[in-house]
Amino acid sequence: MPTDISKDDIRALKEGRDGAMAELVNSYTQTLLAVSFAMGFSQADAEELAQETFAAFLSALDRFEGRSQIKTYLVGILYNKAADFRRKSYREESLDKIQDDFEKRFNESGLWSRPPLGPEESVLTGEIKELIAQCAEGLTLSQKTAFFLRESEGESSEDICNILGVSYTNLRVLLYRARIKLRECLEKKWESGKHD
Amino acid sequence: MIKRLMPSCREVSEKVLVGELFNAPLLQRGLLRLHLMLCEHCRRFSRQLEMISKTVEEIARPQLDPRVVKAAKRRILEHLKPK
Ligand SMILES: [Zn+2]
Numbered sequence: 001m002p003t004d005i006s007k008d009d010i011r012a013l014k015e016g017r018d019g020a021m022a023e024l025v026n027s028y029t030q031t032l033l034a035v036s037f038a039m040g041f042s043q044a045d046a047e048e049l050a051q052e053t054f055a056a057f058l059s060a061l062d063r064f065e066g067r068s069q070i071k072t073y074l075v076g077i078l079y080n081k082a083a084d085f086r087r088k089s090y091r092e093e094s095l096d097k098i099q100d101d102f103e104k105r106f107n108e109s110g111l112w113s114r115p116p117l118g119p120e121e122s123v124l125t126g127e128i129k130e131l132i133a134q135c136a137e138g139l140t141l142s143q144k145t146a147f148f149l150r151e152s153e154g155e156s157s158e159d160i161c162n163i164l165g166v167s168y169t170n171l172r173v174l175l176y177r178a179r180i181k182l183r184e185c186l187e188k189k190w191e192s193g194k195h196d
Numbered sequence: 197m198i199k200r201l202m203p204s205c206r207e208v209s210e211k212v213l214v215g216e217l218f219n220a221p222l223l224q225r226g227l228l229r230l231h232l233m234l235c236e237h238c239r240r241f242s243r244q245l246e247m248i249s250k251t252v253e254e255i256a257r258p259q260l261d262p263r264v265v266k267a268a269k270r271r272i273l274e275h276l277k278p279k
Contacts, residue, residue: 016278021273021276021277022273025269025272025273025276026269029265029268029269029272030260030265033260033264033265033268034258034260037258037259037260038255038256038258043264046268047268047271047272050268050272051271051272051275051276054272054276055275055276058276106204106205106206109204110204110205110206110207111204111205111206112205112237112238115237115240116237116240116241116244118240118244119243119244119247120236120240120243121243122243124247124250124251128247128251129247129251129254132247132248132251132252133251133255136251136252136255144256147252147256148256148258150256151252151253151256151257152253152256152257152258172214176213176214179213179245179248179249180213182248182252183241183244183245183248186244186248187244
């Protein structure tokens with residue numbers, strides 16, 4: 001798979017040359033589907049998102065100035081489409097509440113007043129994995145996307161920030177909160193099971 | 197002295213959350229390790245976060261069936277071609 005497309009390829013696309021579009025679709029469909037799956041979209045929705053992403057890219061080729069990598073650029077378009085797609089059903093939860101609840105677990109001298117519960121073994125069992133996976137479904141679109149790009153695609157923080165349209169600080173806060181949320185959820189699920 | 201320098205549970209868990217436990221400056225790193233040795237709560241917290249990172253890493257890697265990708269490419273291309 002070519003890592004990126006050249007200026008000539010873009011020119012070929014603009015001129016509608018034979019094979020240029022096929023090259024584009026062949027090169028990036030897999031990535032776009034992978035991001036969509038990681039965001040939690042079904043196969044049909046993922047394909048629709050990928051298709052809309054290509055269509056949007058092609059209809060505004062002039063806007064792509066080759067400053068960013070085409071992959072980063074396309075994933076950025078996809079992310080915005082996905083956010084639109086989800087907007088109706090999707091609300092970013094009150095972020096301050098996550099922080100507040102976490103702060104409340106400590107007393108004034110910074111010691112645990114409500115110590116963490118949940119699994120204490122150091123072995124990651126299938127059961128724990130399953131619980132974490134369930135919890136991850138509750139992450140927001142931006143959190144899921146950030147994790148995917150970082151862990152699976154190994155994108156740089158700079159590219160992830162560009163794709164999500166957030167600052168570096170925002171990205172850190174976003175991942176930080178995602179981790180708090182996942183741990184709280186794991187604790188709850190573990191304790192409500194028969195682990196007492 | 198150690199007691200005064202020793203990071204609090206809150207500080208330790210913050211470091212764990214931002215993934216900076218092991219790239220802190222040397223002295224701080226030593227104190228963080230010491231705290232984790234002595235404090236079972238922070239130890240549990242840090243282990244759980246490790247498990248979470250590992251699992252998220254795995255689920256962030258979606259299963260892609262090559263046939264699905266191939267079929268999608270064909271349909272997408274069909275759609276994009278000017279009629
Ligand atoms: Zn502690």
